[in-house]
Amino acid sequence: MSERKLLMIPGPIEFAPEVMEKLGQPTVSHVAPAFMESFGRALELMRKVWLAPSGQPFIVAGSGTLAMDMAGANLIETGDNVLVVSTGYFGERYAELLKRYGANVTFLQSEVGDVVPLETVEAELASGNYKLMTFTHVDTSTSVLVDAKAMGALAQKYNVLSILDGVCSVAGEEIRQEEWGIDVVVTASQKAVGVPPGLALLVASEKAMSAWRNRKTAVGNYFCDWSLWLPIMQAYEGRNPSYFATPPVNLIQALERSLELILAEGMDARFARHKRLANKFRDEMRSLGMIFIPKSETVQANTLTAPYYPEGVNGGEFLGKVGQNGVVIAGGLLPSHKTQYFRVGHMGIVSEEHIDRTVDAIKKALN
Numbered sequence: 001m002s003e004r005k006l007l008m009i010p011g012p013i014e015f016a017p018e019v020m021e022k023l024g025q026p027t028v029s030h031v032a033p034a035f036m037e038s039f040g041r042a043l044e045l046m047r048k049v050w051l052a053p054s055g056q057p058f059i060v061a062g063s064g065t066l067a068m069d070m071a072g073a074n075l076i077e078t079g080d081n082v083l084v085v086s087t088g089y090f091g092e093r094y095a096e097l098l099k100r101y102g103a104n105v106t107f108l109q110s111e112v113g114d115v116v117p118l119e120t121v122e123a124e125l126a127s128g129n130y131k132l133m134t135f136t137h138v139d140t141s142t143s144v145l146v147d148a149k150a151m152g153a154l155a156q157k158y159n160v161l162s163i164l165d166g167v168c169s170v171a172g173e174e175i176r177q178e179e180w181g182i183d184v185v186v187t188a189s190q191k192a193v194g195v196p197p198g199l200a201l202l203v204a205s206e207k208a209m210s211a212w213r214n215r216k217t218a219v220g221n222y223f224c225d226w227s228l229w230l231p232i233m234q235a236y237e238g239r240n241p242s243y244f245a246t247p248p249v250n251l252i253q254a255l256e257r258s259l260e261l262i263l264a265e266g267m268d269a270r271f272a273r274h275k276r277l278a279n280k281f282r283d284e285m286r287s288l289g290m291i292f293i294p295k296s297e298t299v300q301a302n303t304l305t306a307p308y309y310p311e312g313v314n315g316g317e318f319l320g321k322v323g324q325n326g327v328v329i330a331g332g333l334l335p336s337h338k339t340q341y342f343r344v345g346h347m348g349i350v351s352e353e354h355i356d357r358t359v360d361a362i363k364k365a366l367n
């Protein structure tokens with residue numbers, strides 16, 4: 001068997017051996033005391049990682065898109081006005097998703113490689129009668145980073161509920177959900193949270209939970225309905241048996257372990273490591289003459305990088321060669337620019353050594 005390649009795409013990523021061990025353990029009952037303890041602890045630790053001490057965490061089998069769906073399904077009623085602030089592919093996804101629940105969506109799209117200016121967002125919030133705003137912290141198609149703190153402040157100022165798509169940022173980019181006043185922060189296990197694909201994760205503020213409680217109509221999605229899931233989360237947090245839909249036992253045990261590792265590093269140290277390694281990687285790419293999709297350093301994500309292919313380089317061949325050199329990186333995702341750029345994920349347990357191996361594989365491929 002050939003040696004496994006280093007996985008440097010924007011999710012799934014490299015996972016800690018201690019996390020992977022949990023997946024291979026004999027599966028216990030979803031109501032075994034030891035599992036209730038793991039599930040309960042995972043919920044408690046999520047509040048610390050999200051920096052949302054009074055938030056309500058949810059852990060459900062699914063991917064990041066399901067977490068987006070759950071937030072939308074529970075907060076939207078037909079006819080609600082929603083502002084979707086988009087920096088790429090995943091903003092478009094959120095707009096499409098919310099329309100399914102009857103949302104009346106206003107869509108603000110940034111220029112490729114840039115953010116929607118805060119003044120534009122503010123002018124729209126001031127003019128409209130919005131219930132909710134969504135924005136993508138790091139759009140994985142462009143590697144553009146949005147100023148989540150400033151966006152949270154705007155949502156607060158205009159008393160609009162906010163959902164942050166943090167699928168490519170939670171546990172990698174700085175997010176202080178409660179301090180920044182963001183109502184729902186969603187993610188998936190396979191990105192910076194550091195657990196193989198399969199978990200939809202979110203934390204909702206008290207304001208979001210009360211908006212849900214005050215709905216006039218039933219949630220239009222059975223599997224996502226917080227009426228069915230909230231009692232389950234509460235039961236596990238109280239270490240009591242309960243059942244709505246079978247939880248992915250081993251994945252949740254792996255999540256508990258990964259959250260412990262994240263908190264052992266410390267959130268500030270973790271944000272700083274992501275920043276340092278992102279800068280290191282981009283300095284290396286710059287020294288090879290590369291430029292990036294984001295138009296300036298201030299909107300560059302720390303969890304991934306999206307460089308244009310250097311002049312004369314065939315993207316498909318280049319990605320293939322990097323793969324032959326032992327590192328898997330990703331092609332473009334934004335339809336209009338797909339063949340012009342590539343993407344390298346650097347999040348989770350990413351280390352100097354991972355960056356060095358990736359840079360070497362890229363240099364060799366270019367030669």
Ligand SMILES: *Cc1c(COP(=O)(O)O)cnc(C)c1O
Pocket residue numbers: 011063064065066090136138139140165166167168188
């Ligand atoms: C990956 C990603 C998603 C989708 O997550 P899935 O787990 O693939 O469903 C949504 N938003 C962002 C920003 C992402 O990076």
